[in-house]
Amino acid sequence: MSNKNNNPAWVVLKFGGSSVSSLDDWNNIGSIVSEYLQQGFKVALVHSAFKNITNQLEALAQTAVSGHYQEPLNELISYHLDMAQQMGVDDTLLTPWIESVQSVLQNIHQSGELTSPLRARLVAHGELLSSTLGAAFLRKLFKDHQRVEWLDARQLFVAEDEVHNNINDRFLNAVCHPRPDEKLANQWAEQFDVVLTQGFIASNKSGETILLGREGSDTSASYLAALLEAEKLEIWTDVAGMFTTDPNKLPEAKKIQQINYDQAFEMAEAGAKILHPRCLSTVMPYNIPIEIKSTHQPQESGTLINKDDGDSKWVKAIALKQQVPVMTLLLGRRGQQPETLQKVFGIFNDFALGCELLASTKESLVVAVETSNSIYSNEILNELSVKLAETCRSVLLSHSAIITLVGCQSSQALWHMMQIDAELPEQWLLLSHTSSDHHLSFLVNDDDALDILKLLHEHLIQ
Known part of the structure; x- marks a missing residue:
């Protein structure tokens, strides 16, 4: 499929931690990707760390100062080796990242303090580990029929240096400003059918690893959608859309079938957990629609977010x-x-x-x-x-x-x-x-x- 400029059309799919943490999840992801490929789209995936791994890495960063980190590190490594076995992929692909984790932990211990740059370097490994396995799974699934490429998000997204920001913001809550790049989109389309990259991580102009803030994978997905000027951005999570309120707090909550950018932004700002506000503000200028869907119920309709919704006389x-x-x-x-x-x-x-x-x-x-x-x-x-x-x-x-x-x-x-x-x-x-x-x-x-x-x-x- 091609877009209005006769260039290959891209769809961006973001999968959160709760959507990538089992073999069943990956079989669902494979089916979703296959369906879009059959429709003629090129597919870009943004991949979170496995469920709870970011929190484990945050805790590991704290214990690294004292040097008592070997036991939780072993648990982290074992988890990823088990995931590789479940997914049927080569676990030695993880070796460079495991060695990198160990190196950062040693640096934290030797420095005697957990600085923001070291914290960002360590926590970024959650996405690097999981996406490495994800790319291997898709290569195995598609064999020689589709070209799957793993890309390092730190090479794609570089944060602007903002002098008024303190060091914590610069390394742990950074902001990038991607713009559509037609040349890059066409180049990727010529070389690959599926590209897979990480959420949550980026780099600064010095090449250092930085983070985009918690729930930053949504932001990464919107950055990639803007970069490729995608036809659509889909956020795949464990719930099938946005609701009139949090269904975990109020079972009577109703699914919202469609909502405009401004209203969704207000909900995100007010604490709705489904989307990060930066995700919306990035795609709004390019009118890229967002759909929120459930990986566990892929056939169920989700919530569509776009510009086409008039004022309501009722609270939405x-x-x-x-x-x-x-x-x-x-x-x-x-x-x-x-x-x-x-x-x-x-x-x-x-x-x-x-x-x-x-x-x-x-x-x-x-x-x-x-x-x-x-x-x-x-x-x-x-x-x-x-x-x-x-x-x-x-x-x-x-x-x-x-x-x-x-x-x-x-x-x-x-x-x-x-x-x-x-x-x-x-x-x-x-x-x-x-x-x-x-x-x-x-x-x-x-x-x-x-x-x-x-x-x-x-x-x-x-």
Whole structure:
């Protein structure tokens, strides 16, 4: 199949960790790829680490400082050797990456500290190990009938150097800016039928390994879709689409058949786990549609995300983010002075933590701390509190939940809420609404959050 310029058409398929971690998964992947090849497409795969491996590598990085890492390392190696056996591929293909893991662990131990560059180098091995086996499986499956090529994502995506970013952001939460490359797309199409690369990893201009932030495989897939100006990007995961709310928290959640880019972006920003916001912002300028589907139920329809959806008069989805750290900063009479605010938000930046202004008075700020950052932890949160206390009169830390209504104008959403004939919480703190006026968020008590979610879903979702 060719696109409108008579160039070979590409489809990009992203498979998450829960979709690549068994032989059944890989048989499904093989069938999905085969179907697209039969339709005349060229296929590009973006591959996550096997399930839970990124977390294991993060833990291994911590233990490497003390040097007590051999036992968990052996478990990690055994897991991948077992996966190679399950998939029926040569496990010696893993040897270079296993040796590389051991080398990085030794470097961490010798340096006596876990730096961001070393952490990125180590954690990147999850994708390098799994994608090596994935490419071998597809080569075995297609034999000489289709040309399968493994590509190193660090050669494809290079982050821009942004001087205002701190070292943690530069190495653990980097951003790339790919542009369509017609020459590259045609060159690959001439040489290969299937290309397979890694999610989550990239490089900087010095050639060092960097990470794109947690859940960064979605971002990698969107980068590749933009680079190839693909006909379509498919996100294959363990659920068949986006839902009106998290079905794990509310079984009554309904699948959304179609949603536009802006609404999906608002959901992702509000904490919906299916897509990373960067994934959407990368493909939107090129109108590349995204479909979210389930690897375990490949024939079931998913959710289509594109630009073709008009305004709704009803709430389309409700996102819930729980256990959000909320800091109340008492700043004193000069709290709203520019120099004071600059110091406060400069501290957040130093810790590479995002924040959102919830409410303010002349003497205080209420701020929610973004917890999806790769380096977030309770220890870092405590260090942040101590540092803020040097500037603020006092720092009060609590945990709350944020409920976000997406899909219609905020005034329309408020009107619908006023029609609810049921007992609502007595106090709501209006959090924010976007310039598009299609996003309305509230801060609520975390203990009441699920009950409130159920009530709002019952009355606001049609």
